[in-house]
Amino acid sequence: MTEHINPRRDKRSTSSWFMHGALVIGLVSALIAFNNYQTWSSSPPGLDIYNPGANSGICQQVQKLSPRNKQVDQYVREKVDSVEYSREIINKLSGIIRIPSESYDDLGPIGEDDRWNIFFQVEHYIKAKYPTVFQNVKLDHANTHGLILTWEGSISPSEAKPILMLAHQDVVPVLAENVNDWTHPPYDGHYDGEIIWGRGATDDKGYLISIIESLDLLIKSGFKPKRTVILAFGCDEEISGENCGRPISDFLHKQYGDDGIYLIMDEGSTGIQREFEQSFAMVSVAEKGYLDIAINVSSMGGHASNPPDHNVIGILSEIVVAIESNPFPGKVTPKNPMFRFLECGAIHAPDSSFPMAVRRELGMVAQNDSTSQEHLANSLDDMRYYFKTSQSVGKINGGVKINAIPETASTMINLRLAVETSIAEVEAHYEALVGAIAKKHTLAFSGFHLPCSSEEKRKICMIGVDALEPAPVSPVDAEAYRILSGTIKNVLKPLGTDDELIVTPYLMPANTDTKFFWALTKNIYRFTPVNLVENLNRAHTTDEFIRADEFVREPLFFASLILNADDVVG
Template sequence: MVDIEKQQSASATTTSKLLHFIIRSIPAIILLGFIAITGSGVLLNKDQDYFPLSSKNCGSRPLCPIIPYVRPDSYHSDNSTVLKIISDESFRNSSAKKLSGAVRIKTDVYDDSPLVKEDPKYWDDKFKPFYEYLESTFPNLFEFAEVERINGWALVFTWKGSNHSLKPILLTAHQDVVPTQDATLKDWTYPPYEGVYDGEHLWGRGSADCKNLLIGVIEALEELHANGFKPNRTIVLGFGIDEEIGGERGASKIGEKLLEKYGKSSFYAVIDEGGQSLIEQEGIFLALPGTGEKGIVNVVIGLNTPGGHSSVPPDHTSIGILSKLISSIEDEPFHAIFSPRNPTFHEYQCIATHSPSLSPAVRTAILNAEANPLANEVAIEYLTHQSLATRYLIETTQAVDLIHGGAKSNALPEYTEAVINHRISVESSVNETVSKDLRHVLKIAKRFNLGVLYEDTELLPKTDAGYFTVHKEGSLEPAPLTPVNDKHWDILGGVIRHVYEEVAYPSKFDDKPVVVAPGIATGNTDTHWYWPLTEHIYRYRPGLTPTVETHAHGVDEHIPFDSHLQIIAFYYQYLQVIDSLED
């Protein structure tokens, strides 16, 4: 049920701030209106840069340029292979068969899955069949590339280049998938491990996250090899086995191996899953490679209180006290931050630069958000009230996902526990996030005369009434930001535009070129295990549909099969382009 009163109040607040900002920004609004009337600054063609109204746009490079196309030389001499990948029916069906076979192999992992050394058979049973499937389906890859199994079944393929002075490229994906729930099997259009291809979509667990990427990268390499490509730059593939539970058994071991072999800052770039493939927003098409990633921490809060018979209860049991704590935490959300440290800031500067439909007041606010605090506040209001998805691009989350307490209806609960999952804004940190929760714990503890232990530190002494325990699990700081507006970025963006606009849809983007802008991953990927290898880490998987719309992790996970073909085409072109570059 929609809370109309709350919506109206939020709308009134936003309107008030917009009016205040407009009054203070009349000169800019008048100029913006003049631009709209005269057409000055309007994007005229797909290769023209748009120079927005902004005090920060004083350098030689515009705020959000339309990146020029980048094509491999082979596209001009013989583009038959990349066109075959996109449009040949025989290739399409063969590719669908390969991905379908990969989906059929159940490689699900669980939060309580053992370490490899604890139970090697557990991992053998899951991933040996998948390894054997790759070996039989892609025999050429196993011939021209060196294959290493790490920590059991994490895989590294190395296609050695002839020029050892060039930094290698690392392309990654993960073999594992999230489990399905038996209770939901009846809700699937097709059984989750049958890999059904209906001619338009391919269905099943892992079809979108991310066996499509893993198989697509391999297909691209085999097509390159079949066409006589001999790399100058070494190409490395890294396929983990437990990304869905943190990557400790797979990608972490791959990262250690590559760091030992090549050293720090030794790779040209790393490209993994993630990002927004291709979306239409405010009248423009956006491709959003992830150049940042929010941090994460689970805060585990336990409450120990005396037990006893429920016939003589205290005013508040441990469950009741913990409930008040949870309510206190949830009643104070984190503050949203819209700053240039967040790739979302640059994404929305691009939207404000190129969108034909964004309101003038919001456009002006976004473009001036760095220099003008009131403009920044208006931009935040706009983002936080668009949707939860946009709100949490710029705000640390707090989700109470687990709670346990009590053993019997007539026995007072002696121990109650809650787990709060946070996804941490790039401007924040693990400690800052935990500190907010601790502040609420201390407030409730003082109210009910309870002690507080944080990790190994006593913040308040234990009492006869009981005590809280607080510790953090699975913490990861926000990722280092990938540089943009450098040569690496222009090459990536130029190939993305080339594949979408010239190869896949040569007539779709005549009036609306694809704007390649930085984005942020609100979830986490295996890339954090590769941070030491390069500063150029991109989280991007080409395709037509954002991951959330493919039902990844949910019932009826599927992909439009055109998306899979675009993965193959992108890597087929991109690997040729970077092979001819000096570092």
């Protein structure tokens, strides 16, 4: 599961902000805050539409969707429910975990840096474990290690757009000094009878095995698709995706063109969770944007015995203080998928578990009341980065000797852009802050779109790196989303004693390889069909794991989705 980082990338730093333990804490904090909030003397406009059970059309749920081909469906279910099958698929996941396919920020080009060669082992492994699949699909390579498996349907892609499922072969490295912190060695793929341990168990080798397993099951059942099914496995999702994710997208775009894909599925930072005493299947329909900003301050050096009032380190410090003192405001708006999630909670959660004051505020937010939008975001403070642009000063450098006045100092700031904002707005905010400081110290100033003068010695230069706009919000009224929702309801079960699993839109705070695929379809959904707990099953940290009883049923979900998507083909 990715975050967009590349020197650049600090993936699970984001996830630490957004784990669902924090979500629970945030909602509890919000309840306390709202209980102390002076409510309206009369109900605000729109409040009634958020009463539990209201027939308002908000967060409407589809019915369970079962494949029409009962024979194939029964075959898949019986296989998945068998003890022998469970043992086989667990062994397959354990085996691929044992291949340490780590991706590093400083990797050189494929074909030149030998560290890429580990991905030949991954390809060999899945070919050896899934001979039936590779006998029935067309295998293409994008930049050597990007794998594209095409199971051609009987109907032309121009008449029935293909379904595309993404996963990635790479994992984040395990630092040598942290190996002893693991309960089981990170690349042993240890199974203790309940849990499969190891780097990649959740992110993302479990997902990869599950989607290829779904094809294996369907092929062996005798199923012949009408709609083409494509699996694509990147090799560098953890370090930006430029070496495999983008080439895969370019390959598929050349094949199918704009809007040529019916549905894209990829890993999600959420799965099935229980909030407000209600079980939700959280489908991420958007991702926050991304931007790294580099700021460099230059001036004249000299001997430390005769320093200026403010040297470059002091000026850079002033810039950092200004940045942290001027955070981006937060607001909850109807454009944000998290607003839809809160609506679903208001409608479907038990009346006693969803704060009435939050429901009141939602009624005003729905009518674009800016005061309520800001107040609700501030009240949900522990969830604030779902509703605002985050900024984190991650690197700073300056000075080479204690008795020498430094000539340069630099910093890098990592930002995750709220869905309502843009790169241009963020750049304008930073140019205003830093430009004022440059003027104060009579330094030349080069903003994001001006060249940094090589002749000027006293200056501040700003550069934007790895810029990515917030992802388009995928539709929740599309046929593809309804099929996905119906499949979720048919295959997956709520947590606890809930009568119904509520499917809700959600927001992905990190970034996946889907960022390269926006032109191929509007229907991009990120969802992992398991209960993700403990910091996304501890992805990117020690003791990454996945529960075996949930993992073995993932292929049933993906096979059912393929069957249901095939059923709507004319």
